[in-house]
Amino acid sequence: MRLLQCILTQNDCYKAGRTIKPKGVMVHSTGANNPNLKRYVQPVSTTPARADLLAQLGTNANGNHWNRGNLDVCVHGFIGKLADGSVAAVQTLPWNQRGWHAGNGTSGRSANNTHISFEICEDGLTDPAYFKQAYQAAVELTAMLCKEYGLDPLADGVVICHQEGYRRGVASNHGDVLHWFPRHGKSMDDFRSDVAAALAPEPAPAPVPKPDKNEEDNDMTCYKTLADVPEYYRAAVRKAVDRGALLGTGSGELNLSEDFCRTMTVLDRLGKLD
Ligand SMILES: [Zn+2]
Incomplete structure (x- = not known):
């Protein structure tokens, strides 16, 4: 997984500057047919390595990216296509910052206070090649975060999608990602076990026999x-x-x-x- 960093410093969520103790990872997908990272992620003049990031992401000519004020959403990362068409992940908030991604659930609680979040940029939902790459990047990013924060992806409520968050009462009523993953034969249980497999230690190399x-x-x-x-x-x-x-x-x-x-x-x- 290629992982870039372009923190959305102009987003009000970043400016709010609240932090969380990450207890899980919530997987989202954007709900709009636009797989390009540049739709959401753009550097500003103060972003480190701005020119390099712009070259990799491509330029959003519509000014509707998320690195600006007056938006009520923000996530910790995006997965989608770079300008060259390859799939990558971009970190867009410090992982332990409180994101604005889950809204309020029926329980009155919100996964914003507990979960790191990322959006997978949706395409038309029917391309198996894009799905495979985006899914794999999502598995690897989630595994990386589980490792960093000592999270068990198979434990109850740790790795969930937005829709599962809604069912658990900790997120607003959105369907993602269950309107997409199953079209390509993947459930969230599959996702969790793929993350767990990605976290499993490599089999130990065969011991070099000692001379008798x-x-x-x-x-x-x-x-x-x-x-x-x-x-x-x-x-x-x-x-x-x-x-x-x-x-x-x-x-x-x-x-x-x-x-x-x-x-x-x-x-x-x-x-x-x-
Ligand atoms: Zn969502």
Whole structure:
């Protein structure tokens, strides 16, 4: 998922500056046939990387984007098409800012106080290729947010769409996304399990087999007794035995490696065994 950032600083919701402790993610879709991100998302003169963002998003010539005042809606992100036709996500509010996306539910409570929200830009709802890409980006964005805020996407009420929010009494009566996803064979339960799957840790790589210890031992030269030790090491090893520093295994066996014998020889040359 490509994720850009273009915070809607001119939207009154951003200016209100209230924050929430995110308890879930609410999925919306725009309800209008316009899959282009530039319809909703535009940088202003103070937006970081404005020129680059404009080049990627394309320019909204109608001035009806959401980075302006006097709107009563704002979400944390959008998923839709960039100017080149590829599908991307854009963050449009700090994730922990209180958004204006759910309205009031019948319970009197609002998911605005608990849920991060994003809009998927709708097209004509019949293109399976666009749906597949937008759905996948929505899965990945939701998984990213669940990870960031420690949310379980399968837990009750955590990952819900606007319509589910309405049924739970925490959002206004909108149909999104259940007028769209099922046309392409996806339910919100599918969405939640796809998010959970995206969050599942990668299978651990197969462990690199450690060399078998016995094999290693067998490969190593082993001198069982002093007599087996090559002459050029023997004098030094004998000194270590004579001084009681090397006792062996108790039955006259020393079981010495060549490295050990070499070490003794070096010590001997340094006068340490005399
Ligand atoms: Zn909605």
